[in-house]
Amino acid sequence: xxxxxxxxxxxxxxxFYKSPLEQRIKFFSKEGRLFDCLFSQQFPRKLMEKxxxxxxxxxGIAKSKEGLDWxxxxxxxxxxxxxxxxxxxxxxxxxxxxxHILGMKxxxxxxxxxxxxxxxxxxxxxxxxxxxxxxxxxxxHFQEGMVEKSAWLLNSTPRPVRVINGGSGKDxxxxxxxxxMYTLHFSFSKFGGIDNKTIMMVGDxxxxxTVRSLSYLLKNYKGVKIIYVxxxxxxxxxxxxxxxxKYRISFVESDDLVGNLxxxxxxxxxxxxxxxxxxxxxxxxxxxxxxxxxxxxxxxKKNSIIMHPLPRRLEIDVEIDKDPRAMYWREERNGMWIxxxxxxxxxxxxxxxxxxx
Numbered sequence: 001x002x003x004x005x006x007x008x009x010x011x012x013x014x015x016f017y018k019s020p021l022e023q024r025i026k027f028f029s030k031e032g033r034l035f036d037c038l039f040s041q042q043f044p045r046k047l048m049e050k051x052x053x054x055x056x057x058x059x060g061i062a063k064s065k066e067g068l069d070w071x072x073x074x075x076x077x078x079x080x081x082x083x084x085x086x087x088x089x090x091x092x093x094x095x096x097x098x099x100h101i102l103g104m105k106x107x108x109x110x111x112x113x114x115x116x117x118x119x120x121x122x123x124x125x126x127x128x129x130x131x132x133x134x135x136x137x138x139x140x141h142f143q144e145g146m147v148e149k150s151a152w153l154l155n156s157t158p159r160p161v162r163v164i165n166g167g168s169g170k171d172x173x174x175x176x177x178x179x180x181m182y183t184l185h186f187s188f189s190k191f192g193g194i195d196n197k198t199i200m201m202v203g204d205x206x207x208x209x210t211v212r213s214l215s216y217l218l219k220n221y222k223g224v225k226i227i228y229v230x231x232x233x234x235x236x237x238x239x240x241x242x243x244x245x246k247y248r249i250s251f252v253e254s255d256d257l258v259g260n261l262x263x264x265x266x267x268x269x270x271x272x273x274x275x276x277x278x279x280x281x282x283x284x285x286x287x288x289x290x291x292x293x294x295x296x297x298x299x300x301k302k303n304s305i306i307m308h309p310l311p312r313r314l315e316i317d318v319e320i321d322k323d324p325r326a327m328y329w330r331e332e333r334n335g336m337w338i339x340x341x342x343x344x345x346x347x348x349x350x351x352x353x354x355x356x357x
Contacts, residue, residue, distance in 0.1 A: 009156070013149055028151055030160075034346060036151040037164045040174045040213040045220035051178065052185050054350050055334075055341035061356055062101065070356065074349050076103035081134040083109045083127075084166065086142040090310055090332060091166050091176070095138050098340040102349075107133065124153055131161040136343065140166035162346055167209065175342065176309055177213035179335035183327055184266060186334065187305045196223035198263050202290055203229075203270035203315060205236040210309040211270060215240050219247045226251040227260050231285065234272070257290055261299040267292065269308045269315050287315075294319040307331055 008016055008027045016024065021041060028036040034047070043051075061067035080099045084092050092110075099106045109130075121129075123143075127150045130137055137154075139147045151163035167173045184194050199218065205211050205228055215236075218224050226244070228236045228251060235253060244251050254260055261267065269292055274282045292306065294317050300306075308316060308328040320326050344353060 013152060016152060017145060017149070024148075027155065033348070035160070036155070036162055037174055037342060037346065038148050038151055038168075039165070039172055040177045040216035042174070043178065043217060043220075048178070048181060048217070048220065049185075050350070051338060051341045051345060052182055054345060054353060055182060055337040057353055057356075058101070058340050058344065059337045061353070067356070068101070071101055072103035074102050074344065074352065075099075075347055076105075078102075078135040078347065079105045079107070079133065080136040080138060080343075081107050081109070081130045082138050082166075083130060084138075084140040085109070085111055086140045086167060088140050088167065090335070091140060091173075094332075094335045095164075095166060095175075095339055097336045098343055099138075101336075101340045102343060104136070104343075124149070127153060128157070131157070131159065134161060136162045136164065136346075138164045138166050139168075141168055144168055144171045164342070164346075171209055172213045172216075173209045173309075174213050175335070175339055176210045177217045178342065179331060179338045180210070180214050180268070180307065180309070181217050182334050182338045183305075183307060183331045186330075187327060188265070191303055194218075194221045194224065197221075197265040198225045198227060199266045199268060200227040200229060200260055200264035201236075201268045201270070202257055202292070203287075204234045204273045205230045205270070206234045207273045207276045208270045208309075211236065211268070212240055214268065215244065219243075219249055224249060227264065228253045229255065229257050229260060229290065231255060231287065231290065233282070233285070255289070257292070258296060258299065261296060262301070265301065265304050267300070267304065267306050269306065269312070271311065271313050271315055291315050291317070292320060293317045297323055297325070300325065 008019060008023060025039060025042055028038055034042060061071055082092060082095060096106055123146060131154050139150060141147055147163065147165040147168040154161045154163060165172060165174055188194055188197060201211050218226065272282055272287055291314055305325050305327045306320065310328060310332060344350060
């Protein structure tokens with residue numbers, strides 16, 4: 001009992017980071033509302049579905065010039081900082097567009113070489129500096145735990161600034177998982193929703209943070225089954241399997257892409273993330289058995305969908321782009337809308353959005 005009563009605000013970073021995630025999550029909420037977006041585990045089903053509603057409402061309003069002009073007044077008094085020191089195209093532009101839709105002024109840092117870290121300034125001092133100029137920091141960092149540490153640091157100051165995790169090392173990518181769930185929600189809205197669906201994830205499951213984050217969010221739905229398909233070396237990590245077993249989520253592991261296609265309602269393809277290789281260990285591996293080809297489409301369900309967090313390499317034949325089940329380009333656009341909804345929600349704008357005439 002005494003352990004549960006520890007005041008996390010009194011702990012130093014090392015002590016805080018060693019605390020159970022269930023306790024740390026509470027530190028990143030204020031007055032019962034999400035303040036920092038760092039983990040997929042921060043999104044219960046009720047909150048996710050609210051964000052889906054906000055995103056759909058915003059995209060409807062934005063269809064007219066009058067509506068888009070109005071949206072751009074909502075957060076025109078706020079400033080955001082895009083601090084992306086890990087390579088990114090889609091996530092960066094998606095967040096940048098989301099901020100613009102809401103009228104936020106945006107500053108950007110794309111490399112530590114353009115900040116005072118090059119002069120020896122600590123990453124922590126750099127974040128404190130950025131927080132002087134922004135109301136929101138959207139952060140993508142190569143170091144695991146750095147985004148959380150930044151949010152922890154800023155929450156411990158007299159002027160807390162919201163932080164959104166745009167990708168943290170090999171750890172998590174919560175907004176990618178949100179857009180994936182929004183795509184699943186949108187795609188299956190006429191087919192019973194996400195409940196009782198079979199989701200197949202293919203590729204580099206060991207190092208793919210999008211797969212990790214999506215797995216966490218799927219616990220919010222009933223009867224979901226996950227099929228993990230990968231080479232043995234790139235299988236999903238044990239901590240994810242432990243999580244799934246804890247919440248009694250059905251999953252299987254396999255190296256047979258073709259043999260599992262008939263069972264899948266959604267096929268989530270991923271690339272091989274060889275940037276995480278230490279000694280080029282995946283350089284000479286043959287991954288062709290984990291590529292989705294045009295001839296495989298006949299094996300899939302009529303109402304199934306194909307997803308990919310992008311960028312892709314050879315794991316999806318470009319000819320598949322023409323198939324109506326290919327959702328990865330729509331998935332990309334969905335990311336802009338759900339990130340817009342997330343930012344609007346974090347600043348408490350959802351009632352204003354729903355009341356727009």
